[in-house]
Amino acid sequence: MTEGLFSSVELGGPAQGAGFRLQYVEVLNWGTFDRQVWRLTPGTETALLTGDIGSGKSTLVDAVTTLLMPAHKIAYNKAAGAEVKERTLRSYVEGHYKSERQESTGRSRAKGLRQNRNTYSVILGVFGNGGYDETVTLAQVFQQRDTVGQPYRFYVTATKQLTIATDFADFGSDLRDLRKRLRSGGAEVVDEFPKYSTSMRRLLGIRSEQALELLHQTVSMKSVGNLNEFVRGHMLEPSDASERVRDIISHFDDLTKAFDAVKRAREQLEALEPIVATSRKYDAALAERDELDLQRAAVRLFIAEHRSGLLAGEIVTYTAEGESLLRRQDEATARQRDLARERESLIEERARAG
Incomplete structure (x- = not known):
């Protein structure tokens, strides 16, 4: 991908009429264009804008420039040879x-057509790429809410044709309702110029910000003192390598x-290695001591369990022996009874025998 000022698609010219061109620009409450929508339609590849002074x-031109450049970089009314800050975004x-x-004060104060803080301003530009049947709309909405400072504004980009009368009117009194309606219609609404600029350059196929800077310079250009300096400063990409060299040196220093x-940390780790080894030995000794304490505490329980097992064996043995003796006792008692009966029988026989 090239980073040149112009797209290779446009330079190669594969399609008839390739490249975005301004179809029309509309303004509402912008400068002295007050209360109604004003439209300028070039309708051709090249247009000449003429008129009386102050027309x-x-x-x-400043409206178109505002659509493409951040306000802090624009020299408003410079195309008419105005002094610096003769016009500002707020004055428009x-x-x-x-x-x-x-x-009372002896000072001059600007008089404006729109002193009501509820009014809002819109600038809108529609760009078409006839070679590829593409349309892009850029718009900005302003409202001066405070007596000092820059006006509040938000930025709109869309891949279709928009108009102020159709898409930026009859939404109520709150600009938040306008933002919601634009988003629901498929437009992208942001509050910061960098996001808007990124979307704008992506939609228009502008790969380098230098192209917009060149456009701004040529719009407000009255004369060129040194053509070489102008081409080098505004038409060529920056080629000064000193900044890059400084970055490389800074990166090398880092x-x-x-x-x-890292080297110092490694040396510190090596110096701490004996302490780490001793700490590990100490931890191992503590763990071994704790293990031995647990074993010593378990000795009494082990002896008690072992003694209980031995006593249980003796009880079983003596119980079996006692049961055997009881059986023998029962047998002897039975034998004694038999002998007693036999004795009595013999005594009776002896008595009968005289």
Whole structure:
């Protein structure tokens, strides 16, 4: 993938009319374009915007520039040769058209067409790629909610054609309802310009931010003092290697510090190895002592269990022996009774015999 200013698809020209071009730009409450939707439709590959001084040429050009560049980088009204900060994003949103001198303070104060904080401003651009039948809409919505500072705004990108009258009107009084409606319609709504810029460059096929910077410079360019410097600064990718060399040196220093830290840690670990070995021996001795304490505590129980087993054996033996003696006793008693009966029988026989 090339990182050049222009896409290889456009340079190769495989399709008729390839490349995104501005189809139309619409503004609502932007600068002196007040209350209604104003549209500029180039309708061709090249357009010439002419008009009297103060007719709004630079206002429309600044609207297109605002769609593509962050506000802090834009020199508003520079295409008309204005001084720095003659116009700002806030002046466009509030519609400043003249300055009034305040008698109490003696200072000049800008007078705007839109002092109501409930009004909102919209700039919208539709870009088409005829060679590939693609359409991209970029839009930004503004609202000056505070008396000082920059206006609140959010960014919109869509892969279809949008218009202010159809998609940015009749949503109520809260811009959150507008955001919800745009999201439900398939548009992407974000609050930060970097996210919006990433989505915009992806949809338009702009691979390098340098291309947008070049566009900004050429839009506001009145004259070129040194063409070589202009081409080198705005049309070529930066080639200064000093920053890269500094990064390499810094990275090498970081690697050196990391190596020294690892080496120092290894030396410390080696110095701690005897302590670790002694600690392991100590832990092993403690474990052995605890094991012997458990065995010593179990000796008394072991002897008691062994003695109980021996006594149980003796009890069984003596019980069997006692039962044998009792049987013999019973046999002797029975024998004694038999002998007694036999004696009595003999005595009776002797008596009968006289």
